[in-house]
Amino acid sequence: MERISIDPITRLEGHGRIEIFLDDAGNVANAYFQVPELRGFEQFCIGRLAEEMPIITNRICGVCPEAHHMASVKALDDLFAVEPPPAARKIRELLYMAFFVTDHTTHFYALGGPDFIVGPDAPPGERNILGVARKVGLDIARQVIGCRSRNHHIIQLLSGRGIHPVAGVPGGWSRQVTSAEQAEIVEAARQNVEFALFTLQLFADIVLANPVYRELVTSDLYLHRTYSMGTVDGERRGNFYDGLVRVVDPDGNELVTYPPSSYMDHIAERVEPWTYLKFPYLKNVGWKGFVDGPESGVYTATPLSRLNVADGMATPLAQEHFDRLFATFGSTKNDKGRYQPVHHRLATHWARLVELLYAAERMLELAEDPEIISPHVRTIPDPRGIKGSGIGSVEAPRGTLTHHYVTDKRGVLQQVNLIVGTTNNYAPMAMSVKRAAEGLIKGGVVIEEGLLNRIEMAFRLYDPCLSCATHALPGQMPFRLLIRDPQGTILRELGRKP
Amino acid sequence: MTTTEKATIIGIGNPLLTDDAVGIATVRRLQETLGGRDDIVLQELYTGGIRLMEAMAGFDRAWVVDAMVTGTVPPGTLRRFSPADFVATRHAASSHDTDLATALETARLLGIRLPREITIWGVEAAEVGQFGETLTPALTMAVPQVIAGILGELSAVGRSSCV
Numbered sequence: 001m002e003r004i005s006i007d008p009i010t011r012l013e014g015h016g017r018i019e020i021f022l023d024d025a026g027n028v029a030n031a032y033f034q035v036p037e038l039r040g041f042e043q044f045c046i047g048r049l050a051e052e053m054p055i056i057t058n059r060i061c062g063v064c065p066e067a068h069h070m071a072s073v074k075a076l077d078d079l080f081a082v083e084p085p086p087a088a089r090k091i092r093e094l095l096y097m098a099f100f101v102t103d104h105t106t107h108f109y110a111l112g113g114p115d116f117i118v119g120p121d122a123p124p125g126e127r128n129i130l131g132v133a134r135k136v137g138l139d140i141a142r143q144v145i146g147c148r149s150r151n152h153h154i155i156q157l158l159s160g161r162g163i164h165p166v167a168g169v170p171g172g173w174s175r176q177v178t179s180a181e182q183a184e185i186v187e188a189a190r191q192n193v194e195f196a197l198f199t200l201q202l203f204a205d206i207v208l209a210n211p212v213y214r215e216l217v218t219s220d221l222y223l224h225r226t227y228s229m230g231t232v233d234g235e236r237r238g239n240f241y242d243g244l245v246r247v248v249d250p251d252g253n254e255l256v257t258y259p260p261s262s263y264m265d266h267i268a269e270r271v272e273p274w275t276y277l278k279f280p281y282l283k284n285v286g287w288k289g290f291v292d293g294p295e296s297g298v299y300t301a302t303p304l305s306r307l308n309v310a311d312g313m314a315t316p317l318a319q320e321h322f323d324r325l326f327a328t329f330g331s332t333k334n335d336k337g338r339y340q341p342v343h344h345r346l347a348t349h350w351a352r353l354v355e356l357l358y359a360a361e362r363m364l365e366l367a368e369d370p371e372i373i374s375p376h377v378r379t380i381p382d383p384r385g386i387k388g389s390g391i392g393s394v395e396a397p398r399g400t401l402t403h404h405y406v407t408d409k410r411g412v413l414q415q416v417n418l419i420v421g422t423t424n425n426y427a428p429m430a431m432s433v434k435r436a437a438e439g440l441i442k443g444g445v446v447i448e449e450g451l452l453n454r455i456e457m458a459f460r461l462y463d464p465c466l467s468c469a470t471h472a473l474p475g476q477m478p479f480r481l482l483i484r485d486p487q488g489t490i491l492r493e494l495g496r497k498p
Numbered sequence: 499m500t501t502t503e504k505a506t507i508i509g510i511g512n513p514l515l516t517d518d519a520v521g522i523a524t525v526r527r528l529q530e531t532l533g534g535r536d537d538i539v540l541q542e543l544y545t546g547g548i549r550l551m552e553a554m555a556g557f558d559r560a561w562v563v564d565a566m567v568t569g570t571v572p573p574g575t576l577r578r579f580s581p582a583d584f585v586a587t588r589h590a591a592s593s594h595d596t597d598l599a600t601a602l603e604t605a606r607l608l609g610i611r612l613p614r615e616i617t618i619w620g621v622e623a624a625e626v627g628q629f630g631e632t633l634t635p636a637l638t639m640a641v642p643q644v645i646a647g648i649l650g651e652l653s654a655v656g657r658s659s660c661v
Contacts, residue, residue, distance in 0.1 A: 044514070044629035059514050062544025062589075110548065110595035128596045129548070130604050142608050148548070164544070 018455065020437050026444025031434035032274055033426075033459060045416045050079055050390070050407050051170060057403065057418070058164045065164045066099035066155065067396035067421070068403070070241065073168035075403040078261065079390025079411070080170040080381035087374035088172030090366050093241040094185070095158040095165065096394070097363035100240060101192045102151040103397045104303075104356040107463050108199065109144045112349050115457050116207045120216065124453065136202065147195050150188045157181055172378030185367040192360035193317070200321055200353050207350075208328070218329065221439050222345035222432055222458055225250040225292045227282060227299035229424065230306030231395045232257070238310040238358065240395040246309040247282065249294050252340045255282070260393030263402050267419065268297075270427075279427045280419060290431045298431070301399030301424035302462055303351035308341035313354070315361035321354045345432055348461045352397075386411050396421035398463050422464045432458040505559040506613075507532070507648060508541045510550065510589040516630040517573070517623035517637045518588065521563035524644050531649065538652075546589040551601035551612070560613040561648050564589050565637075566620035573624035574636030576643060578617060587620040617651065619644050 023029040045056065054072040058065035070092060077084060084092075107113070110129040118131040126134075133141035159165030160175065167174045177185075207213045232246045233239040236257075246257040247266070258266055269278040270287045281287045281297035288296040299305070307326075313319040326339040329347065333339055342351075366372060386409055393402045398421030406415035436458035507528060509521030525540045532538045541553055546564075554560040564587035566577065579587070581602055591597035596604075605612050621644060624634045633641070 038515070038627055038629065040629040056514065059512060059544070062512065062549075065544075106548070106595050128600050130596075130600050130607070133604060133607060138607060141604055145548075145552070145604075145608065145610070149552070152552075 018433055018459075020433075020441070020455075022441065022444065026442070028434065028437045028441050031430065031437050033430045033433050041418075042416050046413050048413050050076060050405050050411045050413055053403070053405060053413070053416075054168045055164075055166060058166075064099075064103065064396055064398070064421070066096060066159075067394055067401050069159075069165045069168050070096055070394045071392045071396075071401045071403040073170065074242075074392030074394065075390040075405050076170035076392070077390070078392060079387055079405055079407065080383075081385045081387050082171035082379050082381040084172040085374070085376045085379055087176070087371050088377045088379075089242075090369055090372050091158060091173045091177060091377065092168065094363060094366040094372065095155055096241050097359045097366065098151040098154040098158075098185075098188070098192075100359035100397060101196070101356060101363065102148050102155075104352050104359065105144060105147050105195070105199070107397070108349065108352060108356070109140075112352075112460050112463060115453070115460065116213050116349070117202075120213075120453055120457065127453070136206070140202070143195060143198070147192065150191065154185055154188050157185070169378065171381045174378065176375050176377050177373050179373050182367060182373050186364065189360060189364035189367045193357070193364055196353070196357035196360040197317065200357060203350060203353055217346040217350070218344055220344075221436060221454070222461070223343050224300075224345060224428060224431055224435070225343045226296065226428060226431075227255065227285070227294075228305035228308035228341050229299050229301040229400055230309040231260075231393070231400060232310055233314060235314075236311040237314040238306050238312075238355075238395075239314065240355075240359070242394070245393065245400060247299060248309050248338075248341060250292070250341065250343065251294070252308070252334050252338055254336070255285070260402060261391045263391065263393070263404075263419070277423060277426055280424055281427065290427055290434070292431070298427045299424070300428045300462075301395075301421065302348050303355045303397075304342060304345070304348040305399075306395060307351050307354065308339075311336075311338050313358050315358050315365070317361055318354055318358035321357060325350055325354060345428075345461055346457070348463075352463070383411070398422050399424040422462070425462045425464065429459045429462050429464060432461075503558045504537050504539065504556070505561070505652065506539045506541055506554060506557045507561045508543055508550065508553055508563070510543045510546055510562060510564045510587075512544060513542075514629055514631060516625040516628050516632070517621075517634055518565050518626045519631070520565045520621045520623065520633060520637050520641065520644075521589075523633060523637075524563045524641050524648075527641060528645060528648070531645070543589070546591050546598055546601075547595040548601045548604075549595075550590065550598060551605050551610075554613055554616065555605065555610050557613045559615045560617070561651070562587075562590070562616070562618045563644055563648075564618065564620055565623040565626060567623055567626060571622050572636065573622050573634065574640040575622040576640060576647070577620040577622070578647070579620060581616050581618070583618075587618060588623075588626070590618060617648075619647065 019032045021030045054069050057068040057072045109132055114127040114131055118127045118135055159167045227247055227249055229247050231239050231243045233243045244257050245260055247255040249255050266283055267280050268283040269280050271278055282299055285297035313322045329342045331339045389406050391404045401421050402419040404417040407413050436455045507525055509525035511518040511521040513519040513522045522542050543553055566587040621640050
């Protein structure tokens with residue numbers, strides 16, 4: 001058996017490694033996406049007071065601290081049995097929308113989008129924000145930096161600190177919004193809406209209008225018919241901050257809609273011997289291996305899956321683009337009025353932009369809400385009300401994020417369980433990598449740079465964040481491709497030089 | 499005149515991942531010495547790439563302190579890079595967006611004002627996979643050396659620019 005190793009994976013938060021094993025005929029026998037372990041998180045937390053968790057968990061990751069902060073404060077609301085006042089909920093969601101705008105923007109322009117904008121066969125050194133700037137103009141790069149800057153500023157304004165919010169507390173938020181700040185946020189949100197519309201137009205012009213890229217997006221190369229997961233509001237429209245978790249089957253039939261507090265009734269985790277990370281799956285469907293279909297408990301929790309489970313978007317412009325996306329894939333509505341799911345995984349990039357627009361519109365709605373400047377931002381919890389268990393959930397950019405804390409009566413942590421966005425998608429990522437490899441490596445065909453990149457594209461579309469793990473730096477090691485014979489001897493070594 | 503010159507010292511890393519916190523630990527310690535200076539801004543960052551470029555924008559000089567894992571030198575070993583070097587510290591790049599070189603080149607292309615001197619100190623780490631808030635002994639001993647190095651360069655800069 002030949003072995004192909006791709007390491008490091010460029011442009012990923014955290015170090016991963018892909019191993020592709022070929023059979024004697026030179027076809028793909030197996031593909032493994034391995035993630036290194038970080039040790040001791042639960043032990044690190046146990047014995048601390050639960051209210052430290054929003055500050056601790058937002059340091060797990062430099063990329064999505066806001067998501068951990070929100071899931072954590074919501075878990076504390078639950079633990080302390082306290083309901084935040086409406087203004088606090090709105091401030092939290094407002095900050096969260098600013099975070100989504102900057103995160104989705106960065107992913108599209110710097111991480112995932114360059115595969116399309118610069119091209120899947122372009123040299124890896126050009127598939128970055130610089131390549132995007134050269135291809136479509138400096139003004140676009142300027143807008144990306146401007147978008148990041150204004151939203152980081154809003155996040156700092158609302159949360160008291162730039163990178164790691166500290167303002168979330170059980171029962172609310174620790175500072176109110178002034179009317180001057182409100183005016184500034186409204187203006188930033190308006191610019192975000194314009195920028196999101198501009199980005200969707202760019203996607204239409206560059207990707208959808210290009211037959212080659214359009215074919216790539218709509219081809220079977222990255223097609224997986226799995227279950228979809230996402231959070232929906234009371235009207236079953238997508239929501240990032242709060243709601244019920246809905247799961248639909250590959251045909252779009254609802255499997256279940258459950259409150260996040262009952263996640264343990266619906267999600268189980270599979271352990272495989274070749275990796276430290278566990279594979280979550282749908283408990284009531286069951287683990288059938290890394291396979292598609294309604295019999296397999298594998299699900300995705302991504303921008304695309306969030307659109308798949310939703311009856312629609314809660315803002316008008318995002319709704320138009322939601323309809324356009326499903327129409328492009330020929331999806332029709334079922335008898336429940338919901339579109340049949342789209343399973344072409346590269347459409348996740350497009351879905352991310354629909355979400356970008358939703359986040360911008362929702363941010364504007366919240367910023368214009370007169371209640372956002374209310375001084376009533378906190379309900380003080382009664383320490384006697386500690387329940388002993390608290391569960392909080394949000395949609396992180398990379399998937400449904402759940403924090404679960406178990407404490408004693410004083411609120412001292414006894415157990416901590418987190419299911420992070422990326423973990424949900426671990427099984428689908430492994431499947432997509434294998435699918436891409438199967439489609440592109442046949443009969444021992446020589447691997448070209450563009451083909452390697454298409455394997456990377458398979459998991460990059462999930463926007464995986466394996467953070468806190470070892471950081472693979474582009475350039476730290478040369479990009480290596482090893483082909484080994486069944487004894488493990490290297491037959492060929494191809495690679496990207498730093 | 500050098501009175502309007504502004505410098506920044508940026509520690510990057512995860513403060514909860516044992517030796518990955520060496521950059522953060524360094525700037526926190528520098529706070530004791532430099533905290534009162536108007537011309538020096540100390541910053542903590544968790545990711546590099548575009549974020550690091552943004553953090554340096556507008557300053558005249560920048561120092562960055564980060565952990566590195568080369569596996570070829572003993573823990574605590576210091577290495578000094580300029581962005582033109584092949585920078586092998588852990589967080590100079592953000593694998594979520596781009597590497598430092600690309601981020602800096604993007605900034606130049608866009609006319610964002612970058613420091614004319616950027617120095618990156620890498621400190622070889624022993625343990626970056628374990629949650630913990632304490633540096634291992636070799637790294638604890640390395641922090642004063644990095645501080646001495648940066649303070650030396652800061653004052654050398656001050657002298658030469660007064661000439």
